[in-house]
Amino acid sequence: MGNYFLDNEDIQFLFRFLNLREIAQLQEQDTPNGQADYVPVDIDDAVDNYWRVLELVGEIAADYIAPNAERIDREGNRLLEDGTVELHPLVRENLRRMKQADLMGFTLPRKYGGLNCPNIVYSMATEIVSRADASFMNFFGLQGIADTIYAFADDAIKDAVLPRFARGEVTGAMVLTEPDAGSDLQAVRLRAWQDHNGQWYLNGVKRFITNGCGEILLVLARSEPDIADGRGLSLFITERNERIRVRHLEEKLGIHGSPTCELVFEDAPAQLIGERQRGLITYVMALMNGARVSVAAQSLGIAEAAYRLARNYAHTRQQFGGPIEKLPPVAQMVVDMRVAIEAARALVYYTSRVCDLENNNQRLLEWKADLSAEEKQQRRQLARTLRRLNSMLTPMSKYYASEMACWVANTAIQVLGGSGYMRDYAAERYFRDARITTIYEGTSQLQIVAAVRAAVSGTLESFLAELESRRFDDDKLANLQKALIEAKPQVLEAISFTKRQSAGYLDLVGRQIVDAAIILICGHLLLAQAEKWDRKRFVAERFIRSQLPVYRMCCEQVLSGDNSPIVVYEEIAGPPLPVS
Amino acid sequence: MPYDCIVCVKQVPDTANITAEAMNPDGTVNRAALPAIFNPEDLNALEAALEVRDRYGGTVTAISMGPPKAAEVLRECLYRGADRVILITDRRAAASDTLATSYILSQAIRTIGRFDIVFCGRQAIDGDTAQVGPQLAEKLGLPQITYMEELLAIDGDRIRLRRNNGHGWEIVESKLPILVTVIGTANVPRPCAAKRIMRFKRARAEAEIEAEVRRQMPNASEEEIQAEVARRRDELAARGLLIEQWDITRIGADPNRCGLAGSPTKVHRIQSIVFSKKGYTEIPPTEEGIRQLIRELVVDRILG
Numbered sequence: 001m002g003n004y005f006l007d008n009e010d011i012q013f014l015f016r017f018l019n020l021r022e023i024a025q026l027q028e029q030d031t032p033n034g035q036a037d038y039v040p041v042d043i044d045d046a047v048d049n050y051w052r053v054l055e056l057v058g059e060i061a062a063d064y065i066a067p068n069a070e071r072i073d074r075e076g077n078r079l080l081e082d083g084t085v086e087l088h089p090l091v092r093e094n095l096r097r098m099k100q101a102d103l104m105g106f107t108l109p110r111k112y113g114g115l116n117c118p119n120i121v122y123s124m125a126t127e128i129v130s131r132a133d134a135s136f137m138n139f140f141g142l143q144g145i146a147d148t149i150y151a152f153a154d155d156a157i158k159d160a161v162l163p164r165f166a167r168g169e170v171t172g173a174m175v176l177t178e179p180d181a182g183s184d185l186q187a188v189r190l191r192a193w194q195d196h197n198g199q200w201y202l203n204g205v206k207r208f209i210t211n212g213c214g215e216i217l218l219v220l221a222r223s224e225p226d227i228a229d230g231r232g233l234s235l236f237i238t239e240r241n242e243r244i245r246v247r248h249l250e251e252k253l254g255i256h257g258s259p260t261c262e263l264v265f266e267d268a269p270a271q272l273i274g275e276r277q278r279g280l281i282t283y284v285m286a287l288m289n290g291a292r293v294s295v296a297a298q299s300l301g302i303a304e305a306a307y308r309l310a311r312n313y314a315h316t317r318q319q320f321g322g323p324i325e326k327l328p329p330v331a332q333m334v335v336d337m338r339v340a341i342e343a344a345r346a347l348v349y350y351t352s353r354v355c356d357l358e359n360n361n362q363r364l365l366e367w368k369a370d371l372s373a374e375e376k377q378q379r380r381q382l383a384r385t386l387r388r389l390n391s392m393l394t395p396m397s398k399y400y401a402s403e404m405a406c407w408v409a410n411t412a413i414q415v416l417g418g419s420g421y422m423r424d425y426a427a428e429r430y431f432r433d434a435r436i437t438t439i440y441e442g443t444s445q446l447q448i449v450a451a452v453r454a455a456v457s458g459t460l461e462s463f464l465a466e467l468e469s470r471r472f473d474d475d476k477l478a479n480l481q482k483a484l485i486e487a488k489p490q491v492l493e494a495i496s497f498t499k500r501q502s503a504g505y506l507d508l509v510g511r512q513i514v515d516a517a518i519i520l521i522c523g524h525l526l527l528a529q530a531e532k533w534d535r536k537r538f539v540a541e542r543f544i545r546s547q548l549p550v551y552r553m554c555c556e557q558v559l560s561g562d563n564s565p566i567v568v569y570e571e572i573a574g575p576p577l578p579v580s
Numbered sequence: 581m582p583y584d585c586i587v588c589v590k591q592v593p594d595t596a597n598i599t600a601e602a603m604n605p606d607g608t609v610n611r612a613a614l615p616a617i618f619n620p621e622d623l624n625a626l627e628a629a630l631e632v633r634d635r636y637g638g639t640v641t642a643i644s645m646g647p648p649k650a651a652e653v654l655r656e657c658l659y660r661g662a663d664r665v666i667l668i669t670d671r672r673a674a675a676s677d678t679l680a681t682s683y684i685l686s687q688a689i690r691t692i693g694r695f696d697i698v699f700c701g702r703q704a705i706d707g708d709t710a711q712v713g714p715q716l717a718e719k720l721g722l723p724q725i726t727y728m729e730e731l732l733a734i735d736g737d738r739i740r741l742r743r744n745n746g747h748g749w750e751i752v753e754s755k756l757p758i759l760v761t762v763i764g765t766a767n768v769p770r771p772c773a774a775k776r777i778m779r780f781k782r783a784r785a786e787a788e789i790e791a792e793v794r795r796q797m798p799n800a801s802e803e804e805i806q807a808e809v810a811r812r813r814d815e816l817a818a819r820g821l822l823i824e825q826w827d828i829t830r831i832g833a834d835p836n837r838c839g840l841a842g843s844p845t846k847v848h849r850i851q852s853i854v855f856s857k858k859g860y861t862e863i864p865p866t867e868e869g870i871r872q873l874i875r876e877l878v879v880d881r882i883l884g
Contacts, residue, residue, distance in 0.1 A: 038778035
């Protein structure tokens with residue numbers, strides 16, 4: 001009988017540290033409850049509910065999902081001849097457990113049978129589930145699809161579909177990618193056409209669709225054939241039927257429990273979500289932002305699992321007359337894994353919290369009837385600030401946490417040595433599962449493009465100023481903070497240097513600028529945590545002392561002005577290779 | 581056709597996680613040092629009843645006899661899906677052996693009235709007697725099938741199930757109503773449901789309310805305490821959150837057959853056996869390691 005929430009003191013600490021009362025207050029304000037009999041009586045009750053839900057998720061993750069993970073990874077799902085997918089029996093079993101536990105309507109309002117949990121709690125739950133089985137996150141973690149329907153679809157669609165999500169009867173898929181439209185979704189070609197009665201139909205092929213065999217599909221399609229870019233795309237909802245076939249099930253490096261489908265639409269009837277032409281630019285962007293935070297949380301879970309395996313192994317494996325954790329190179333790997341996880345967790349959970357502030361603010365702005373003109377004004381102002389902040393923090397979180405997960409899973413194999421390379425241990429599975437996180441929901445490179453644009457436009461500077469305003473009574477923490485503050489001008493200098501270079505230079509050194517920015521941000525976040533928990537003092541100090549030199553390196557690389565990957569590409573990469 | 585099930589559940593000390601402090605020097609269990617848990621096979625019994633309801637409809641009522649704290653396992657029954665829960669608590673029932681316990685439970689079940697199946701866990705992990713289920717069946721004059729591993733079907737007033745007798749299995753059929761005891765391999769109990777946790781976490785039995793009031797109002801008069809208990813009880817009842825609580829009078833039990841008075845079991849002697857670990861052998865997970873292990877087991881006559 002394990003519990004992946006109650007055995008994780010860092011998540012529990014953050015639950016208390018991040019002031020969930022404030023979030024609960026917002027989340028419960030004017031929320032549609034319908035006839036639900038499980039409405040909290042007050043804010044403390046709501047926070048207590050969050051805690052209990054995480055306890056439940058922790059128990060299910062440890063006792064039901066984790067024991068199934070290895071077999072699911074080995075055996076995978078099956079494509080049947082009729083173009084449907086047969087999920088592995090243990091995947092179905094996992095889904096049944098989540099359904100029995102009421103966990104499939106995690107963030108939906110109670111009116112539709114959901115739990116109305118905020119994003120921050122959902123991120124914690126996603127991390128916990130991913131620690132048990134990263135691939136199962138793609139069922140549990142796709143609840144953003146229901147959220148998107150809630151946010152943008154009309155009431156008839158919501159009433160028809162959302163209660164089924166909350167009851168766990170259906171799962172969904174975001175059907176965006178096509179063979180020639182991957183990172184560049186503006187190139188989507190799948191055609192949406194309307195008959196004379198106004199009924200929409202979908203025609204075309206989609207590829208690499210996570211859980212494409214799910215029942216409810218949100219499909220990005222070209223409704224305006226004359227408009228070639230993103231403004232010609234609309235978002236549609238359709239339910240799986242015989243005019244939608246799974247043509248191919250991908251064989252992947254990892255997350256074998258999650259079916260990745262190639263879908264063929266042959267005049268499949270569909271309904272429009274929201275307004276025409278806003279499919280990509282409004283709805284999919286919102287959907288992706290939520291999904292990016294989910295992938296960041298998934299990354300944390302994989303890293304946590306890999307770390308725990310490595311930490312135990314380092315303790316029990318005897319070499320040279322003692323446990324290998326006594327050897328400095330091993331100790332360094334173990335400690336830096338843990339520090340990296342806690343730094344990323346600080347960033348991801350902070351971001352989730354900002355998402356809650358933003359989403360709820362937006363909800364109140366749009367739905368609350370008795371908003372005074374003054375409050376409306378304030379909320380509009382707040383919405384702008386939060387949107388800007390989130391447009392930087394969300395891609396940063398996704399980028400940083402996913403890269404961290406790959407590094408931690410890789411390092412875990414190293415700690416286990418030869419055993420880590422064998423299938424006897426889960427280390428190799430964690431590594432394979434981690435590898436997708438820097439790719440799907442937008443590659444690391446795309447996250448950097450988004451984050452660096454926000455960072456150089458003043459958002460970073462104002463956010464850092466806010467973080468720096470904290471005063472520490474403790475000398476050690478104050479000194480570490482001083483080191484971060486004194487380092488800041490270097491990244492600002494690098495940013496202004498970049499602005500004076502050619503247009504491509506920002507994208508070339510985006511990674512270095514974002515890395516430097518994240519080091520400062522995470523340093524401040526860990527220092528704030530260190531005030532409340534002595535153990536975090538060591539974590540914050542290790543992070544800042546080991547990362548400030550990296551920070552300086554990043555800044556120097558930017559300031560070097562070296563743009564050879566652009567200007568002497570062929571000279572270094574050589575001529576195109578003959579196709580064999 | 582719907583069936584009404586009653587499940588008997590017990591709160592027990594978690595004997596699976598025994599540590600040194602968990603045993604008193606005289607060899608008895610130090611209950612204070614052990615966490616109280618839902619008796620594992622009673623969870624299987626509850627799951628069996630819930631599966632009957634899933635398949636055929638009907639109701640699931642859980643009852644537990646014990647101190648006020650036993651209401652904790654009844655709340656868990658609510659979290660997992662029970663329709664109704666009843667706490668049987670009475671100082672006069674304290675220290676009941678299996679005979680007195682089965683008598684009290686039989687009276688409680690008679691008080692409930694109509695039912696089709698009584699499910700019990702095979703045995704509790706504190707006493708390990710496996711007697712209460714069979715005794716209860718005798719007292720209720722019911723047929724009984726013990727060691728149920730799988731419920732095959734219920735058809736009209738006949739039930740067919742597979743029981744595991746430890747050496748193999750047999751398929752048994754009986755008329756309803758019946759008492760069935762369930763073993764741990766019968767099913768994997770479902771998890772608690774989040775919405776039911778949110779709804780029922782405040783459900784309390786009156787005895788719990790009283791203990792809480794006495795803790796919170798140490799200087800209050802008896803009258804004030806009773807008034808406060810009544811107020812909180814009525815408030816919970818109005819919200820459907822009052823756990824029914826019955827004493828032995830309510831179930832028409834003879835006090836002389838309850839508690840110590842009704843318990844002929846005498847503890848003759850307690851022997852304290854301390855297992856001490858004498859080293860260990862590490863078997864490498866290789867073909868050769870496994871062969872070596874089998875050879876040793878054969879030599880020790882553990883494998884024949």
